[in-house]
Amino acid sequence: MSTGLVAGKLALVTGAGSGLGRAACQVLSREGATVIAADKNYASAVETIKKHTALASGSNGAEHSAVELDVSDSGAVQKLVQTTLQQYKSPPTIVINSAGITRDNWLLKMSEEDYSVVQNVNLKGTFLVMQAFAKAMTEASLPGSIVNISSIVGKYGNIGQTNYAGSKAGVVAMSQSAAKELGKFNIRVNAILPGFIDTPIIQTVPEKVLQGMLKMVPLGRLGKPSEVAELIAFLSSDKSSFITGASIDITGGF
Template sequence: MTPLLQDKVAVVTGGAQGIGEAIARTFIDHGARVVIGDRDGAAAAATAAALGEGRAIGVACDVTDGEQVSSLIARAVEAFGALDVMVNNAGITRDATMRKMSEEQFDQVIDVHLRGSWLGTKHAAEAMRDGGRPGAIINMSSISGKVGFFGQTNYSAAKAGVVGLSKAAAKELARHGIRVNAIQPGLIATDMTRAMPEDIWETKLAEIPMGRAGSVDEIASVALFLASNLSSYMTGTVQEVTGGRLM
């Protein structure tokens, strides 16, 4: 069977670790060449080297800076000849109740998640149009953007905005053969989530009908589906990957 992303070129932001690294690895396993963008350029380069020489490169990129995002995508075209898939995955958290949250904490989260996804979508679409080939853009939302979580007015607002951005962009870009879809992960087992207090972890698990947290590879599998021709008639959709949590 031909790999699902044979000879495709992908960019994954926030790709040095966690969900982003899993997506990059899965894409490479299915025949793609991947540019990993991360604010930590050394970590991006190390991850790329671990994923396979000639199959991945790492580039330092602050996704809130339009010039850096444009340069990241240009690097993919320069290194591998095209851009077929863009995954806007970079993210941060600055959790606090609204009373205690500073304007800076609010702006930081909005900038990375929402502005970052907008810049990635905008510049990726330009590269795909210029290359004259169809493409897939995948924006990472969150279940927090669907229901809103205590202490996450910044994060919930940003992730809800990512959904609106994806739907609007999907309408604009469909005529160019570019599909735009979003993923909403639920509770995923990462170093960050496992560091939360045990009682909070157990409370969150109790909300999941499947009775467990998801893995980064389970998010990567959905990203693979959306990046490949298996989802060729899907655009503007939001895929919940939550184990049934908060249906």
Template sequence: MTETPGTASITTTETGGVAAIPGLLTGKVAVVTGGAQGLGLAMARSLVDSGAKVVLGDMNENSLATAVEELGGTESAAGIVCNVSSLENVEKLADAASRIFGGVDIWVNNAGITRDATIRKMTEQQFDDVISVHLRGTWNGLKVATGLMREQDRGGSIVNVSSISGKVGNLGQSNYSAAKAGIVGMTKAVAKEVAFKNIRINAIQPGFINTAMTQAMPQHAIDSKLADIPLGRPGEPEEVASVVLFLASGLSSYLTGTVTEISGGRHI
């Protein structure tokens, strides 16, 4: 981490992305689904480092415990086992945030899975599983978060994690691409429904990001993807997290219903 010259309070990554702005989210409470590892944990870390209290929802109880510890312990974070495809589970996640930290100001619908196969080989179960977690899971999060934010009557920000594959489609991911495209439409529809209550809803579309999953790809596949990226490199999780931080904060107070591509220029 480095500090931007002249703005010592802003913590940046080696790539220049803003990782945190201490104090920006002081007094705010955030929920991040799929927050115990990967991109979700990077998002949660950026929110905590910027002053928010964060509740992580994830299926992996052990990963949740580790993540909470990494984020500073129970003073700043809590972990709740949550299957986002269950509305009841998502309601319990919101209840926990209200009980532990006093409400919800920021909600990030990030949880996801993959079940890749060509349409010839993909089973109905593989299709349904991905749609259930990504699309229904996001709908559950929107339903619960907007309901709670309306009751609190202090506005709020919701960030939905789509994917660049929702724009262009990925071979072997008809389920995932469909779900991620659906998230974009859902974002725009619900943003129109709740804007009058100062609840903002925006989506992000990450591209090729440097995660454990992409690092495990064969080198020829990595090289092929990099060749399509004008910036010539994969994105870092912190660079995705910095966009979430912007959308979660008052810095984006006049943005709602938008879709931000975080792809290094790929597919422009």
């Protein structure tokens, strides 16, 4: 039988093909969870399961799995609920909403399409996944933990990211509202606001801009995806059983 913070639990992670989602799969599997890695890029989700999850599956003996998922497509999300129930006979009681995209541009130059696609993935996608899987948990009378990945940009804004900052601020308010509604079912909902983390999204930032950003971080470095994943695992576990509706900065002091 596995031991660990989340031993025997089933966890769904969106955006699992890279960055924070992949790191979350690594840490949750290490801590004993069976992981469903969901990503729009199926090949990268498969790579996460094959190369980046602990070999030991959860104490229920179930296998990790990779699935293709466009979080902004309600039909695809509903289908995933059904296939998960068929495969595992139970809904995941840990849901990590890590799928997110950027389409940066100046406010005065941003296209409506670039605005909408970011809202659809980051905000609507988080809503659809949270709604569908919270419903499955309530129908199975299971307690659970939902962790939604926001961003420190959602609190302070950022040049060139009006669309992204707006979507991530929405994730915080939505998480707080969902926590109030789902508490009676013993389903906890929290948001994490990462700062500058060494993920594929940050690798598009020019070096000069990056150095300027790091000057604003008291710890003087980028965060590691694994550091965010450790917080995700804690919030997913019974160690955080009285934490809900919280928005936790993980920024190196930014």
